[in-house]
Amino acid sequence: MEASLRNLSGWRATTADTAPAIEKGWRLPGLRQAMALAQAVAALAESLNHHPDLFVGHGRCRVRWTTHDAGGVTALDLDAARQTDALAARLGAAPETTA
Numbered sequence: 001m002e003a004s005l006r007n008l009s010g011w012r013a014t015t016a017d018t019a020p021a022i023e024k025g026w027r028l029p030g031l032r033q034a035m036a037l038a039q040a041v042a043a044l045a046e047s048l049n050h051h052p053d054l055f056v057g058h059g060r061c062r063v064r065w066t067t068h069d070a071g072g073v074t075a076l077d078l079d080a081a082r083q084t085d086a087l088a089a090r091l092g093a094a095p096e097t098t099a
Ligand SMILES: C[C@H](O)[C@H](O)[C@H]1CNC2=NC(N)=NC(=O)C2=N1
Pocket: 049, 050, 051, 052, 065, 066, 067, 068, 069, 070
């Protein structure tokens, strides 16, 4: 998993408040743009039948992927993360710099 994560930019592993997951946040101009990214990720989720946790606020959208059935991170999550990156780039979202 750590090896696979290295091929993804800006995604970090977390277990805070969740089963093992990967997550990444983006900054956008405002709430509407953050909602638009969340909606795009929701459409992706429906197409994959794989559903993330989404955290949306004014100018921010954070996406957390984990596979509930497996109780952790699987190849599905890594693929979904890659596709999330593409959506975010298309919408002009800026990855949050990890502190
Ligand atoms: C029955 C249905 O396929 C499952 O509940 C799917 C739906 N979406 C899912 N999403 C995620 N993130 N993990 C799952 O295990 C999962 N399972």
